[in-house]
Amino acid sequence: MNLPAKTDTDTPPAAALRRRWASSLLSLLSSGGPFAGLVLTVLLFAWLTRAEGTFLTEFNLRTIAVQSVIVGLSALGMTLVVISGGIDLSVGSQVALVTVVTALMGRDGGYAMPACVFAGLAIGTACGFLNGLTIDRLGLLPFIVTLGALQIFRGGAKLAAKNTAVYFPTELKPSWLPELMSIESGPGLQKFALSLPVPLNKILMVVPPSVWLLLMVSLIVWILLRKTIWGRYVVAIGSNEATARLCGLRVGMIKISVYTLCGLLTGMAGVMQFAEMNGTGDPVVASGLELEVIAAVVIGGGSLAGGEGAILGTLVGALVMRVLKSGCVHAGIPNASQDILIGLIIVTAVAVDKLRTRLASGH
Amino acid sequence: MTSEMQSVELQLTLTDITKHYGATAALSGFDLEIKGGECLAIVGENGAGKSTLLKIISGQIRPDQGRLQFCGEPFRPNGPREALRQGVAIVHQELCLASHLSVEANIMLGREPNRLGWRSARKCRALARNFLAQLDRSDLPLNTLVGELSPGMKQIVEIARALASDARVLLLDEPTSSLSQADTERLFQAIERLKKRGLAIVFISHALEEVDRVADRIAVLRDGQLVRVAKKTEWDRNSLISAMVGRSVEDLYPDRNRNLESKLVDPSELARIVFESDSVSGRMLPLDVSFKVSGGRIFGIAGLIGSGRTELARVIMGLDPQKSGQLKLSGKLISDRARTRDRMKSGLGLLSEDRAGEGLALNRTVEENMLYPTYARSSRFGLIFQSKSRQRAEGWVKRLGIKCQSSQQTVRRLSGGNQQKVALARLFDQQGDVLILDEPTRGVDVGAKVEIYRMIRQKADEGRAVIVISSYLPELLGLCDDLAVMHNGKLSETKPVEEWSQEQIMRIATMAGSASVEEGQP
Numbered sequence: 001m002n003l004p005a006k007t008d009t010d011t012p013p014a015a016a017l018r019r020r021w022a023s024s025l026l027s028l029l030s031s032g033g034p035f036a037g038l039v040l041t042v043l044l045f046a047w048l049t050r051a052e053g054t055f056l057t058e059f060n061l062r063t064i065a066v067q068s069v070i071v072g073l074s075a076l077g078m079t080l081v082v083i084s085g086g087i088d089l090s091v092g093s094q095v096a097l098v099t100v101v102t103a104l105m106g107r108d109g110g111y112a113m114p115a116c117v118f119a120g121l122a123i124g125t126a127c128g129f130l131n132g133l134t135i136d137r138l139g140l141l142p143f144i145v146t147l148g149a150l151q152i153f154r155g156g157a158k159l160a161a162k163n164t165a166v167y168f169p170t171e172l173k174p175s176w177l178p179e180l181m182s183i184e185s186g187p188g189l190q191k192f193a194l195s196l197p198v199p200l201n202k203i204l205m206v207v208p209p210s211v212w213l214l215l216m217v218s219l220i221v222w223i224l225l226r227k228t229i230w231g232r233y234v235v236a237i238g239s240n241e242a243t244a245r246l247c248g249l250r251v252g253m254i255k256i257s258v259y260t261l262c263g264l265l266t267g268m269a270g271v272m273q274f275a276e277m278n279g280t281g282d283p284v285v286a287s288g289l290e291l292e293v294i295a296a297v298v299i300g301g302g303s304l305a306g307g308e309g310a311i312l313g314t315l316v317g318a319l320v321m322r323v324l325k326s327g328c329v330h331a332g333i334p335n336a337s338q339d340i341l342i343g344l345i346i347v348t349a350v351a352v353d354k355l356r357t358r359l360a361s362g363h
Numbered sequence: 364m365t366s367e368m369q370s371v372e373l374q375l376t377l378t379d380i381t382k383h384y385g386a387t388a389a390l391s392g393f394d395l396e397i398k399g400g401e402c403l404a405i406v407g408e409n410g411a412g413k414s415t416l417l418k419i420i421s422g423q424i425r426p427d428q429g430r431l432q433f434c435g436e437p438f439r440p441n442g443p444r445e446a447l448r449q450g451v452a453i454v455h456q457e458l459c460l461a462s463h464l465s466v467e468a469n470i471m472l473g474r475e476p477n478r479l480g481w482r483s484a485r486k487c488r489a490l491a492r493n494f495l496a497q498l499d500r501s502d503l504p505l506n507t508l509v510g511e512l513s514p515g516m517k518q519i520v521e522i523a524r525a526l527a528s529d530a531r532v533l534l535l536d537e538p539t540s541s542l543s544q545a546d547t548e549r550l551f552q553a554i555e556r557l558k559k560r561g562l563a564i565v566f567i568s569h570a571l572e573e574v575d576r577v578a579d580r581i582a583v584l585r586d587g588q589l590v591r592v593a594k595k596t597e598w599d600r601n602s603l604i605s606a607m608v609g610r611s612v613e614d615l616y617p618d619r620n621r622n623l624e625s626k627l628v629d630p631s632e633l634a635r636i637v638f639e640s641d642s643v644s645g646r647m648l649p650l651d652v653s654f655k656v657s658g659g660r661i662f663g664i665a666g667l668i669g670s671g672r673t674e675l676a677r678v679i680m681g682l683d684p685q686k687s688g689q690l691k692l693s694g695k696l697i698s699d700r701a702r703t704r705d706r707m708k709s710g711l712g713l714l715s716e717d718r719a720g721e722g723l724a725l726n727r728t729v730e731e732n733m734l735y736p737t738y739a740r741s742s743r744f745g746l747i748f749q750s751k752s753r754q755r756a757e758g759w760v761k762r763l764g765i766k767c768q769s770s771q772q773t774v775r776r777l778s779g780g781n782q783q784k785v786a787l788a789r790l791f792d793q794q795g796d797v798l799i800l801d802e803p804t805r806g807v808d809v810g811a812k813v814e815i816y817r818m819i820r821q822k823a824d825e826g827r828a829v830i831v832i833s834s835y836l837p838e839l840l841g842l843c844d845d846l847a848v849m850h851n852g853k854l855s856e857t858k859p860v861e862e863w864s865q866e867q868i869m870r871i872a873t874m875a876g877s878a879s880v881e882e883g884q885p
Contacts, residue, residue, distance in 0.1 A: 246721055
């Protein structure tokens, strides 16, 4: 995001050159870093799987993209939370709770799909709101509050589902539900595409529908963050909360709104999870998702110290995580080594983050 | 090792010490002798170089020039640890104790007698008790957690810890700033005992009365130079104060009467704005503060750091709770529960004294820092008009002469003076009727200072009420129309600046001759 510093004309050439190097390295790390990481990972696995030839296929790339939607949606919310200087450890449990509530609305309430989806989104939003309210009113650390919430929401999901999977009644399932998270375009989408004029229908088929959803939501969140006063204030609070108070910002309200929005976005992730499981509410699904989501944010340039984070970076971070997993499977890397590799990537990303802040502060 | 050293006369000599920070000299050509068995007091205004001197003696920083000798040997400690090992200990204003450990554990920390890593509890307790006895404080319970002690007790624990490390030179940096009267008295008794044992005590304080009581010699610092060091008997109160402040007010300050002469403002307009504080108190500080500022005038608040000046500003802005009293702006009462945001809307604005910690979000851009409170003015439905915001910020950059590459540069990269101007731009941009400026020229070079004074005067000339808080007396005397002095949370009467003398101000600020203020302290 930082513009590279212009060099003064009166500095000696060597120093100017060194400064130019430092600033270009800086801008590479802050904007190009996640992209370079993504390209490197893709190339690495393409090379590792060159014998099989199953990794760099259109089908597999579409699969990876679809798989990154759930992490991506939740990571958008997490990006806002991290920029505001907080963290939300409860997103995995929120996803599980949302799938259970959505399924229960259909099975026990007999409501139509849209009403169930609305209920799922509402419960996600409520979870986020509760997190924000507790953090603001009790003045507790976000880490502690959401660590508690991680347990509470998971327990709530199990309680509501009576510890077993909840199946959405087949007769209430609309035909578009499985298409929501499908990798190839389903009949419904194809029919819709035919009704569109020529260039649009081709464009529509390029990526799966869930990816379109992710991209659209990303655009909205990006506008909120970069083009509105609210977004400026979120960054201000993460950058220096004392300054925000001095400037008369409603710090508490803004924090609550950030967690609430994170809850809504995680609710969307939950609905997508529900669709992916073909209409099943599973109280034990998405455990550990929060770590993958936080990793995506951090790989994308978010700083857990607050004040920094990027929407595009986060999307790339979510893709990196998915490419890693898919690549490991295609390259036949055993599960244990996969975990180690992913752990190493996360630590490396944070190390790069630290190096970047050190360079940025000029030490 | 110690017995051999003590046969040599205990003496720490500083010769020709110079230390620069950038272009400004914090200390220059400084000579001083510190002797065993006496207490040397060092006094001077804020920024005179006292803390730089302490840092050099305690090894925290290296002088650019000059020599230190300790008992005849060159003394060049590589940090406070090494200084301590050689016998020079510092007790900081902010105490460095582990509040979750006991008194005994803190005194013996890092020096526990042990066998194979197992500390011998019996020996530890005996030693700790012995050190406390040396300070005549055997009454301190060894098992109490340090976090539960009063500030005075903590001070004693810290000194006992210095004794445990075999210190022979003890540097006390404003040790009484957080102590009650009784604790101060006991500290002085402890200092007497340590002197008798041959230790050298260096005592830094603002309170001249205390210096009078405890010091054998007094050194006065001003602008990084030693004005004079002499036996206590050779000083009197007046000679001390004039040695501390002895400076003429240069031609730095804008003309007070310009607005009246040029009839810049309509007098009825000036009378419109009146800001009144009626016995306002905060949680601890300030206490019962009353004053009145009208439009077109600059009201100065003098006083030492920690006297409650900043706390007063924070209470007025609603950043700290207002516990009692009333604030009125142009006859309208400001609710004591009004939040910062509402107070800003009714016309109050504050420039924070803590630029890096609170005043600015250093990692954000010039534009953002200027417009945070007023983004709404260049937006619709919450969406920011980028070019309009940028224009507004660039306008301020031009008007205040801020040196930066663009309004999109991060504030961290600017110099102190330019950072301060960004903070000022934010305050001016709010267009409030009452401006409170807390240390407006801290960490700013002289050139920028003159500009900032001019801007402050201009705001008053526009008819606003301005309150300036500063530790730098000449600045207040040069800039302000009216002045009051703060001490222990209480504000003195307000008088026009011409009726104050520097000596009078220092006397109230250091509490000499105003014993009545002391009552009412918790």
